[in-house]
Amino acid sequence: MAFKQTILCIGAGYVGGPTMSMIAKNCPDTQVIVVDLNEARIKAWQSETLPIYEPGLREVVDEAIGRNLFFSTDVIANIPKADIIFVSVNTPTKTYGQGAGRAADLQYWEAVARTIKEHATSDTIVVEKSTLPVRTAEAIERILHASQNGVHFDVLSNPEFLAEGTAIHDLENPDRVLIGGREDEQGQKAIQTLVDIYAEWVPREKILTTNVWSAELSKLTANAFLAQRISSINAISALCEATEADVDEVAHAIGTDSRIGPKFLRSSVGFGGSCFKKDILNLVYLCEHYGLTEVAAYWEQVVLMNEYQMNRFVDKIVSGLFNTLVNKRIALFGFAFKANTGDTRESPAITVTRRLLEERANVVISDPQAIPEAKHDLADVIDHVEFSEDPYEAAKGAHAVCIMTEWEQFKDLDYQRIYDAMLKPASIFDGRNILDHAALGEIGFNVYPVGKHAIVNG
Numbered sequence: 001m002a003f004k005q006t007i008l009c010i011g012a013g014y015v016g017g018p019t020m021s022m023i024a025k026n027c028p029d030t031q032v033i034v035v036d037l038n039e040a041r042i043k044a045w046q047s048e049t050l051p052i053y054e055p056g057l058r059e060v061v062d063e064a065i066g067r068n069l070f071f072s073t074d075v076i077a078n079i080p081k082a083d084i085i086f087v088s089v090n091t092p093t094k095t096y097g098q099g100a101g102r103a104a105d106l107q108y109w110e111a112v113a114r115t116i117k118e119h120a121t122s123d124t125i126v127v128e129k130s131t132l133p134v135r136t137a138e139a140i141e142r143i144l145h146a147s148q149n150g151v152h153f154d155v156l157s158n159p160e161f162l163a164e165g166t167a168i169h170d171l172e173n174p175d176r177v178l179i180g181g182r183e184d185e186q187g188q189k190a191i192q193t194l195v196d197i198y199a200e201w202v203p204r205e206k207i208l209t210t211n212v213w214s215a216e217l218s219k220l221t222a223n224a225f226l227a228q229r230i231s232s233i234n235a236i237s238a239l240c241e242a243t244e245a246d247v248d249e250v251a252h253a254i255g256t257d258s259r260i261g262p263k264f265l266r267s268s269v270g271f272g273g274s275c276f277k278k279d280i281l282n283l284v285y286l287c288e289h290y291g292l293t294e295v296a297a298y299w300e301q302v303v304l305m306n307e308y309q310m311n312r313f314v315d316k317i318v319s320g321l322f323n324t325l326v327n328k329r330i331a332l333f334g335f336a337f338k339a340n341t342g343d344t345r346e347s348p349a350i351t352v353t354r355r356l357l358e359e360r361a362n363v364v365i366s367d368p369q370a371i372p373e374a375k376h377d378l379a380d381v382i383d384h385v386e387f388s389e390d391p392y393e394a395a396k397g398a399h400a401v402c403i404m405t406e407w408e409q410f411k412d413l414d415y416q417r418i419y420d421a422m423l424k425p426a427s428i429f430d431g432r433n434i435l436d437h438a439a440l441g442e443i444g445f446n447v448y449p450v451g452k453h454a455i456v457n458g
């Protein structure tokens with residue numbers, strides 16, 4: 001079949017894979033090729049076991065793969081075929097040199113831009129899908145236009161707002177799609193090409209078009225606001241514990257105010273995921289770069305509050321277990337940074353595990369999806385950690401259970417059975433406030449939620 005156009009996506013990760021599968025599903029007359037240097041990842045996309053766990057993803061991939069969706073490791077050979085190239089490579093926090101610990105590391109992005117420049121043979125639209133600092137498009141344009149071969153490139157910013165765990169739902173019914181481009185005629189034409197793709201399944205009024213800098217900055221701002229809400233309610237949770245207020249009651253009471261709204265007001269051990277911390281630190285770095293010291297300090301506090309909350313959680317475990325954890329078995333229920341994903345990047349469970357090990361506890365980790373990732377994250381201390389898919393096994397002989405991820409299945413466990421198999425006094429530290437605390441107290445547990453009074457039986 002002759003395709004109307006060809007889209008290439010460079011980077012087959014959590015964003016590139018699902019977004020391109022959704023485009024392929026909804027635009028059957030467009031060829032979509034997803035490439036990555038990581039051979040194992042590409043093989044997994046072509047196999048029965050996809051490289052990432054995401055509810056509903058299998059069905060979307062199955063509908064399009066082999067029809068108009070293809071995965072490949074050959075980046076260079078596919079560039080000349082593409083009318084549009086999405087770049088969805090990783091943009092981690094820089095760990096070296098200027099801006100280390102804050103700025104985005106753009107080495108992968110720049111390498112890709114140079115490869116595109118070298119191998120494109122006709123005019124091409126290049127789409128920033130990765131989250132990038134504001135004004136990156138300018139640098140990318142300069143690199144691309146250094147080409148001598150007469151090829152013209154239009155650079156668009158199309159940041160991705162999907163949330164892991166609900167990626168397929170978010171891609172199918174996005175709150176909005178954001179496309180930023182140059183304001184000249186050529187830029188507007190490029191924007192329209194991308195609008196037409198999304199309009200195959202997204203209502204036109206939900207497709208927002210802006211200038212390229214606004215689109216770039218909107219993504220960083222969205223993540224900063226979302227993380228800020230979590231840090232705000234977590235700050236209040238500390239005050240609740242000191243005053244016998246209940247954080248869920250406070251969240252409900254303020255969330256009914258339509259100006260505030262109820263979402264993202266759940267207190268917890270802290271936020272994780274590959275994006276929030278990195279994007280805020282990137283925002284902080286940008287503010288500092290532009291001399292906006294107060295603005296930088298304001299946003300940095302969101303990250304500091306998150307660290308405070310994780311440390312507070314561990315402090316509570318130490319004091320709840322009589323100020324020593326030496327040789328005590330502590331079962332962590334959940335390691336993924338949130339439910340319905342196997343992703344553990346920046347998961348609070350990593351910080352908590354490492355601190356528990358420092359206290360010389362014996363840590364056992366149970367998670368329905370993330371044990372392979374957990375083993376990878378803890379490779380340097382693997383001899384000191386146990387893993388068990390079965391939470392009942394993990395809790396056997398433990399002094400404490402800690403809820404680290406809000407997996408549905410943890411709500412439905414037989415906690416009487418768990419209690420019977422634990423050492424006494426048996427404690428539960430509910431880092432996600434998902435359990436029935438009163439019922440646990442009835443069984444005999446000491447219960448330590450977040451932002452609520454503890455129940456201490458013994």
Ligand SMILES: NC(=O)c1ccc[n+]([C@@H]2O[C@H](COP(=O)([O-])OP(=O)(O)OC[C@H]3O[C@@H](n4cnc5c(N)ncnc54)[C@H](O)[C@@H]3O)[C@@H](O)[C@H]2O)c1
Nearest residue numbers: 011012013014015036037038088089090091108130131160
């Ligand atoms: N994960 C999310 O929920 C999410 C949501 C919105 C935006 N983002 C942003 O999207 C971007 C990608 O995130 P991700 O989670 O998909 O990352 P990821 O690490 O899962 O995937 C990136 C992929 O790019 C590949 N890659 C790197 N350099 C390459 C090159 N030169 N050629 C070919 N492939 C190359 C890597 O091998 C990797 O598989 C980041 O900027 C991130 O901030 C992520």
